[in-house]
Amino acid sequence: MMKKVADIQNKGLRLAVLGSGYVGLPTAALFADAGFYVTAVDINPEVVKIVNSGISPIKEPGLNELVSRNVQNGRLKATSSLEVLAQVDVIIVSVQTPIDKNKKPNLSFLMKAIEDMGKTLKKGILVVINSTIPPGTMLEKIKPKLELLSGLRAEEDFYLAYVPERIAPGKALKEFVKSPRLVGGIGPNSTRIVSELFRMVCRTVIETDATTAEIAKLAENTFRDVNIAFANQLALVCEQHGVDVMEVIRLANTHPRVNIHMPGPGVGGPCLTKDPYFLTYGISLKTRDLIGTARQINDYMPRHIVESVIDALKENGKDVKSSTIAVLGTAYKGDIDDSRNSPSELIIKRLKKMGGKIKVYDPYCKETFGAHKTNSIKESVENADLVIVLTDHTLFKNLDLQKIKQLMRKKPIIIDSRRIVDPNEAVDQGFIYYGVGLGKL
Numbered sequence: 172m173m174k175k176v177a178d179i180q181n182k183g184l185r186l187a188v189l190g191s192g193y194v195g196l197p198t199a200a201l202f203a204d205a206g207f208y209v210t211a212v213d214i215n216p217e218v219v220k221i222v223n224s225g226i227s228p229i230k231e232p233g234l235n236e237l238v239s240r241n242v243q244n245g246r247l248k249a250t251s252s253l254e255v256l257a258q259v260d261v262i263i264v265s266v267q268t269p270i271d272k273n274k275k276p277n278l279s280f281l282m283k284a285i286e287d288m289g290k291t292l293k294k295g296i297l298v299v300i301n302s303t304i305p306p307g308t309m310l311e312k313i314k315p316k317l318e319l320l321s322g323l324r325a326e327e328d329f330y331l332a333y334v335p336e337r338i339a340p341g342k343a344l345k346e347f348v349k350s351p352r353l354v355g356g357i358g359p360n361s362t363r364i365v366s367e368l369f370r371m372v373c374r375t376v377i378e379t380d381a382t383t384a385e386i387a388k389l390a391e392n393t394f395r396d397v398n399i400a401f402a403n404q405l406a407l408v409c410e411q412h413g414v415d416v417m418e419v420i421r422l423a424n425t426h427p428r429v430n431i432h433m434p435g436p437g438v439g440g441p442c443l444t445k446d447p448y449f450l451t452y453g454i455s456l457k458t459r460d461l462i463g464t465a466r467q468i469n470d471y472m473p474r475h476i477v478e479s480v481i482d483a484l485k486e487n488g489k490d491v492k493s494s495t496i497a498v499l500g501t502a503y504k505g506d507i508d509d510s511r512n513s514p515s516e517l518i519i520k521r522l523k524k525m526g527g528k529i530k531v532y533d534p535y536c537k538e539t540f541g542a543h544k545t546n547s548i549k550e551s552v553e554n555a556d557l558v559i560v561l562t563d564h565t566l567f568k569n570l571d572l573q574k575i576k577q578l579m580r581k582k583p584i585i586i587d588s589r590r591i592v593d594p595n596e597a598v599d600q601g602f603i604y605y606g607v608g609l610g611k612l
């Protein structure tokens with residue numbers, strides 16, 4: 172064990188990162204940059220080709236430079252071949268763990284990865300799981316499977332730890348280094364050695380056990396989801412009172428122990444829409460389900476936006492079918508190019524189904540969810556009856572309302588689901604304004 176720690180400190184270990192997506196690739200690049208020899212493994216040959224040419228297939232500030240530098244100096248390479256798994260000293264697993272239609276965790280990619288490495292697992296290897304998993308997965312599924320396949324014993328012959336990721340797209344590299352990193356080994360030896368490894372890249376490492384780390388990871392995102400659901404419900408209350416939720420939240424948050432999040436068109440992305448279900452998976456609750464209710468509230472918000480569109484058009488004597496609607500933003504949150512589970516999807520699809528002509532503009536995201544893609548704000552709002560702001564990209568925070576009004580049809584409507592448009596300015600410019608948590612002005 173002492174030798175292993177020394178090997179880590181001398182950067183004498185070879186690493187493989189299995190899964191080169193939003194989490195895996197930053198992980199591989201940062202360990203390579205810290206001095207380790209790292210192989211990023213991905214089944215997608217396109218990803219492998221791009222990485223090996225020194226380019227990041229993911230838009231993430233700083234990542235391109237990091238990939239380029241480390242591919243050039245030979246410390247980072249990518250492959251689709253699983254042979255490397257039998258050659259390395261550390262395997263970090265960062266494959267996707269999605270949720271199925273019935274909100275059940277789908278661990279097939281993860282368990283396939285465990286099978287792929289299990290048969291060739293060598294003595295002394297460190298196996299690190301990054302993927303988000305339901306509580307109990309490490310001890311009940313991963314440990315026994317690896318032991319069975321390899322004939323080795325965890326903690327004695329090899330080391331196994333859960334190290335959840337906490338990085339947010341757009342800030343991934345900074346957060347990887349700066350956010351305290353939880354390391355939950357399946358026993359004290361695993362915790363100790365894997366902590367040592369992560370200390371080479373992360374400033375702060377907090378040691379715990381595997382199941383506690385699994386639940387802590389899920390608790391973070393679930394807390395955020397519940398908080399946003401609270402903000403969304405508060406927004407709906409404020410709308411009925413004709414009071415501005417933004418002012419209510421601002422005032423309530425002046426209390427030193429209150430921190431209400433922001434309402435919006437719903438919660439998107441790959442994490443908050445899934446982790447709450449993982450947290451309560453297989454649990455028989457003895458009370459009402461706060462977490463499930465929060466999910467329902469957040470899932471309701473896209474419908475609320477669609478209803479606001481219908482109401483606003485109706486007041487103008489129009490309907491969705493006869494209208495052209497400009498949608499600003501398909502990314503699930505501001506300043507990223509990721510549209511996974513974006514609330515925009517439901518909103519665009521519903522409005523399209525109702526016969527509306529939908530024109531989309533997103534400066535970073537290719538996805539249009541079947542709507543017509545435009546290349547500028549100007550092009551999207553031209554001859555539109557209504558514009559909906561769905562993503563809080565910085566670029567949308569200072570819209571030139573005067574110019575937009577000139578390009579739109581008569582009696583223009585603006586629906587601000589992110590509350591980044593000044594309501595008074597919109598009204599002064601002659602818009603019918605509707606804001607989440609404020610209602611119609």
Ligand code: SAJ
Pocket residue numbers: 336337338339340391392395399432433434435436437438439440441442443503504505
């Ligand atoms: N949102 C709101 N109101 C808010 C904050 C967010 O409506 O006040 C919406 C966003 O627009 C977005 C969704 O919620 O649609 C999720 O946004 P997010 O900012 O929570 O970002 P994610 O999902 O990209 O990242 C989260 C982060 N978790 C926490 O902040 C607790 C990140 O640190 C995790 O690493 C990531 O999940 C993950 O991979 O688990």
